[in-house]
Amino acid sequence: MQNNFSKEEPEVLLNTAAELIQKSGMDEFIAQYHSGYDWQIRFSNSEQDIMKEWEIDKLEVFLVKDQRTTTLQIDIPTPTIIEKKLKEASVFMKNSPPNQLYAGMEQSIQTPPSISSLFDSRTKDLVENGSENVYHAIDAALAEGAKKVSGVLYFGSQITSLRTSHGFSGEYAASYYRATLRAFVGSESSGQDLLCGRNLDDFSTKMKNVGRNAGKIASMAVNPKTGIAGIYDVILSPTVGGNIFGEITDAANPLLTMLGMSPLQDKLGAQLGPESLTIRDNPLLGEGLNARPFDVEGTPSQVTPLVENGKLINFVHNTSSAIQTGGKSTGNSNFVDFGGGSQILAPFTSNIEYQPGDFSHEEIIAESKKPTIYITSNWYTRFTNMMEGTFSTIPRDGLFYVENGEIQYPIRNVRLSDNLLRMMKNIIQIGRDVQQVQWWEVRTPTFIPTIKVADCHITAPTK
Amino acid sequence: MSIEDSEIFTKNKPLVDFVITEGQNLHLDYVEARYIHLTSEGYTFRNGALLGGGVTRTDGIGLRVLHNGNLVFLTTAKLNRDSLSELVRRAKSKVLAAKRKKPIQFSQEPVVEDEWKTPYQIAFAEVPVEEKQQYFATMDQTLHQEFGKSLPNRTIMVSLANELKYIATNEGSKIFSEKMQPVLHTFNTAVGDSGSEQRFFGIGGTGGWEWFKNQNILQQVRDDTLGLVKTAKHAQSMKLGKIDVIISSEVAGIMAHENVGHPSEADRILGREGAQAGESFYVDLLKDGELGSIQLGNPEVTIIEDPTLPGSSGFYLYDDECVKARPRALIKDGMLNELLLNREFAHRFGVSSNGAARAETYDREPIVRMANTYFKPGSYTLEELAEDINHGMYMKSFSEWNIDDRRYQSKYVGLECYLIEKGEITEKMIRRPILELTTRGILGSVDGVTKSFGSSHGTCGKGDPGQGVPVWMGGGEVRMRGIQLGE
Numbered sequence: 004m005q006n007n008f009s010k011e012e013p014e015v016l017l018n019t020a021a022e023l024i025q026k027s028g029m030d031e032f033i034a035q036y037h038s039g040y041d042w043q044i045r046f047s048n049s050e051q052d053i054m055k056e057w058e059i060d061k062l063e064v065f066l067v068k069d070q071r072t073t074t075l076q077i078d079i080p081t082p083t084i085i086e087k088k089l090k091e092a093s094v095f096m097k098n099s100p101p102n103q104l105y106a107g108m109e110q111s112i113q114t115p116p117s118i119s120s121l122f123d124s125r126t127k128d129l130v131e132n133g134s135e136n137v138y139h140a141i142d143a144a145l146a147e148g149a150k151k152v153s154g155v156l157y158f159g160s161q162i163t164s165l166r167t168s169h170g171f172s173g174e175y176a177a178s179y180y181r182a183t184l185r186a187f188v189g190s191e192s193s194g195q196d197l198l199c200g201r202n203l204d205d206f207s208t209k210m211k212n213v214g215r216n217a218g219k220i221a222s223m224a225v226n227p228k229t230g231i232a233g234i235y236d237v238i239l240s241p242t243v244g245g246n247i248f249g250e251i252t253d254a255a256n257p258l259l260t261m262l263g264m265s266p267l268q269d270k271l272g273a274q275l276g277p278e279s280l281t282i283r284d285n286p287l288l289g290e291g292l293n294a295r296p297f298d299v300e301g302t303p304s305q306v307t308p309l310v311e312n313g314k315l316i317n318f319v320h321n322t323s324s325a326i327q328t329g330g331k332s333t334g335n336s337n338f339v340d341f342g343g344g345s346q347i348l349a350p351f352t353s354n355i356e357y358q359p360g361d362f363s364h365e366e367i368i369a370e371s372k373k374p375t376i377y378i379t380s381n382w383y384t385r386f387t388n389m390m391e392g393t394f395s396t397i398p399r400d401g402l403f404y405v406e407n408g409e410i411q412y413p414i415r416n417v418r419l420s421d422n423l424l425r426m427m428k429n430i431i432q433i434g435r436d437v438q439q440v441q442w443w444e445v446r447t448p449t450f451i452p453t454i455k456v457a458d459c460h461i462t463a464p465t466k
Numbered sequence: 467m468s469i470e471d472s473e474i475f476t477k478n479k480p481l482v483d484f485v486i487t488e489g490q491n492l493h494l495d496y497v498e499a500r501y502i503h504l505t506s507e508g509y510t511f512r513n514g515a516l517l518g519g520g521v522t523r524t525d526g527i528g529l530r531v532l533h534n535g536n537l538v539f540l541t542t543a544k545l546n547r548d549s550l551s552e553l554v555r556r557a558k559s560k561v562l563a564a565k566r567k568k569p570i571q572f573s574q575e576p577v578v579e580d581e582w583k584t585p586y587q588i589a590f591a592e593v594p595v596e597e598k599q600q601y602f603a604t605m606d607q608t609l610h611q612e613f614g615k616s617l618p619n620r621t622i623m624v625s626l627a628n629e630l631k632y633i634a635t636n637e638g639s640k641i642f643s644e645k646m647q648p649v650l651h652t653f654n655t656a657v658g659d660s661g662s663e664q665r666f667f668g669i670g671g672t673g674g675w676e677w678f679k680n681q682n683i684l685q686q687v688r689d690d691t692l693g694l695v696k697t698a699k700h701a702q703s704m705k706l707g708k709i710d711v712i713i714s715s716e717v718a719g720i721m722a723h724e725n726v727g728h729p730s731e732a733d734r735i736l737g738r739e740g741a742q743a744g745e746s747f748y749v750d751l752l753k754d755g756e757l758g759s760i761q762l763g764n765p766e767v768t769i770i771e772d773p774t775l776p777g778s779s780g781f782y783l784y785d786d787e788c789v790k791a792r793p794r795a796l797i798k799d800g801m802l803n804e805l806l807l808n809r810e811f812a813h814r815f816g817v818s819s820n821g822a823a824r825a826e827t828y829d830r831e832p833i834v835r836m837a838n839t840y841f842k843p844g845s846y847t848l849e850e851l852a853e854d855i856n857h858g859m860y861m862k863s864f865s866e867w868n869i870d871d872r873r874y875q876s877k878y879v880g881l882e883c884y885l886i887e888k889g890e891i892t893e894k895m896i897r898r899p900i901l902e903l904t905t906r907g908i909l910g911s912v913d914g915v916t917k918s919f920g921s922s923h924g925t926c927g928k929g930d931p932g933q934g935v936p937v938w939m940g941g942g943e944v945r946m947r948g949i950q951l952g953e
Binding site: 043045047048050051052053054055056057058060072073074075076078079091092094095098099100102103104130131134151153154155183184185187190191195232261262263264345346347348382383384385386387388389390391393394395396397399416418420443462463464465466 | 508509510512515516517518519520521522524525526536537538539540541542543544545556560561563564565566567568570594595596599603619621623624625653655661662663664736737738739740741742744745747749750829831865866867868869870871872874875876877879898900902903904907908911930931932948949950951952953
């Protein structure tokens with residue numbers, strides 16, 4: 004039986020793609036090829052529900068002709084399919100207006116930095132022993148008093164290869180894992196912990212710790228009292244800080260500013276937070292799940308300070324946004340998905356990294372004398388107005404009332420309803436317990452510690 | 467012409483059937499292969515300028531295998547026999563390695579062979595790209611001309627999708643389908659005396675290019691945007707205290723979806739979504755009572771979930787497990803009546819599936835999802851609901867919303883909202899009133915529903931990895947009594 008595809012080596016595939024694109028008369032192009040596998044183990048009620056596998060064999064292409072642009076995503080690319088898609092794309096572009104967002108792409112060829120530890124060859128072993136590690140984590144949570152455990156373990160590896168019309172050629176291999184585990188003692192008492200990274204050293208121990216931590220929080224959250232609305236200092240776990248303040252750091256982005264989806268539109272140079280707050284975009288952090296040596300234009304990755312001593316000093320840029328704002332690319336170019344078959348070449352954040360503060364998690368609790376609420380996890384963050392930063396989010400899992408330096412009791416059924424910029428400005432303590440978070444509610448991998456914010460607005464249902 | 471005879475299915479049906487045969491040859495208990503050919507055409511405009519656009523076509527097969535009580539899901543876009551044979555072998559190897567203590571089982575369902583299609587007159591592919599782009603550019607020009615500086619930021623996002631699907635199982639079921647799905651979103655910022663207001667508005671359904679004209683999409687967008695501009699110009703903060711509230715079908719719809727639809731999902735109730743979208747407060751209710759005997763709201767409340775609603779975003783006639791779709795009354799006359807079930811959870815509850823299994827694409831597993839969720843229309847007109855309110859509010863649209871992961875306590879912030887005084891909906895606009903209510907608080911306050919039916923499009927997110935499926939939410943307009951607005 005004749006195969007209708009051939010699995011090419013990336014270099015051969017990209018050479019073929021580049022030739023075909025040039026033959027089709029394009030002015031500029033980017034061709035990025037991914038090949039590899041992703042796997043997932045989902046579990047609930049302390050048992051594995053399902054194992055999933057996805058094979059990745061995808062070519063992404065960005066095309067420019069007479070200032071008109073389009074993107075293609077081709078699964079299982081072959082010369083025949085690529086040629087066919089290019090013909091369709093040419094017709095599409097011919098009938099489209101010029102793209103005012105596009106002002107150019109990287110033209111120079113620079114040597115990208117080397118990032119160690121992007122790939123751990125032991126990742127494929129998780130196909131066999133991933134379940135065993137999941138059950139270690141489940142057992143650890145049950146040992147802490149949990150009655151049932153749910154969660155997910157993702158892992159995978161792929162090779163990414165890039166070619167541009169300006170002569171850039173590069174490739175890197177990367178692997179990853181990330182796990183979320185939620186332990187339940189009762190229907191209203193639960194705890195969550197996360198784990199993500201690349202290096203599989205001590206993986207089994209790390210998974211057990213995740214289970215143990217989630218189980219401990221769940222056990223502490225038993226018999227929660229109904230929370231009372233009011234103004235409180237709030238302690239945000241790394242998971243929660245990564246979600247809430249992630250709405251600010253992801254919004255240090257000219258595309259989002261232009262669309263009215265950022266509270267930072269006129270804030271460059273403004274004091275956003277205390278002097279102890281320093282945040283950077285860091286694609287060179289090997290364990291960070293968005294680490295890479297170059298962006299999709301071939302611009303070498305670099306560390307970009309976003310907030311320095313509390314002041315907003317940079318946005319992330321690609322070549323086009325940099326040209327349009329009179330700046331320089333920060334190497335953050337991406338194919339950004341706006342849904343429905345339409346991708347945009349635009350900047351986006353990579354790994355967000357907070358400078359550690361001075362306090363341990365325990366010290367932050369101990370110094371919370373006035374009424375304080377400690378939020379361990381949250382979800383469903385939504386906005387009344389993204390330009391203002393007016394939002395609310397729902398705490399979930401262990402939620403605790405703290406006073407006189409101690410956790411007094413667990414609470415439930417309240418909401419954090421506040422403003423992003425007000426909260427960042429009112430950060431009063433930054434922990435030194437930095438950990439990487441990425442999960443369902445935190446899409447940009449963020450290295451962030453526990454953070455305490457003064458005078459937050461907590462609301463509760465009226466009926 | 468039957469859709470089964472189309473070129474796409476003629477070419478790929480034999481491959482799907484081959485997967486089933488391979489699974490049977492390996493003696494697997496249950497084998498389900500779902501082939502999808504999806505064409506997605508998308509555009510993003512900002513203030514009339516095209517930011518990005520393109521057409522993406524994906525073809526692939528999602529394979530689910532249940533064997534010895536264990537479940538696996540694998541996908542591939544390599545549509546040739548060698549690769550598919552290897553896929554089935556890998557599935558067997560993985561399912562044999564899984565060792566659940568409590569086996570997963572599926573309910574017994576009729577074997578069916580059928581096809582369904584959403585009607586359309588003009589396929590998206592037949593319309594020149596230029597004509598489509600001109601339509602959306604005109605939409606933006608219309609808004610700009612009418613609202614000028616009051617509307618400084620206008621974003622239009624369009625998705626035109628055509629999905630061809632063939633599902634086969636080793637039990638003998640075979641379902642072909644074609645669904646043509648237009649969706650348009652706007653994200654607009656208006657400025658006025660009180661600052662700025664923002665609105666994310668979605669319209670969707672089934673149909674071809676004619677849908678835009680037949681549904682008068684241009685007018686709908688213009689009218690919605692007028693509401694946003696008026697709000698930015700005129701809305702005032704008001705301390706209203708405890709009042710009676712009428713919510714539009716848009717707001718009623720989101721409540722039906724979030725406060726009733728989601729907690730009705732059986733996989734949430736039994737914990738499968740525990741680490742992601744959460745569980746359901748129905749767990750506690752079902753410990754002490756049974757469906758049909760648990761009161762959740764007033765008798766005026768009936769919430770219907772119906773995939774068979776013609777022209778709807780969530781339309782289908784068979785779900786992704788080949789179970790025939792039908793309307794489900796989640797709440798009937800205030801009583802908890804029915805859950806949303808797929809085959810796995812139907813078995814757990816000892817009943818038949820009611821056809822709630824959906825998957826967004828070929829590379830996502832089918833899970834329990836809503837389709838179109840709404841307050842069943844009642845007997846009132848909007849004027850009649852207002853007549854009986856001395857001092858209250860009409861909430862026509864909302865901006866911010868969220869709900870806890872057990873689906874019990876929710877928040878809806880009003881966008882376009884009007885004061886009701888002495889039985890009349892006035893032109894006085896209320897700025898950002900907050901409904902922060904429990905599900906019982908909402909459903910136990912309802913005392914009237916209009917006989918009209920409205921619908922809003924949404925993309926419902928669930929699952930891990932996340933899958934967004936198109937849905938409608940809506941129904942009649944609803945009156946709630948004695949609501950203390952939030953702070």
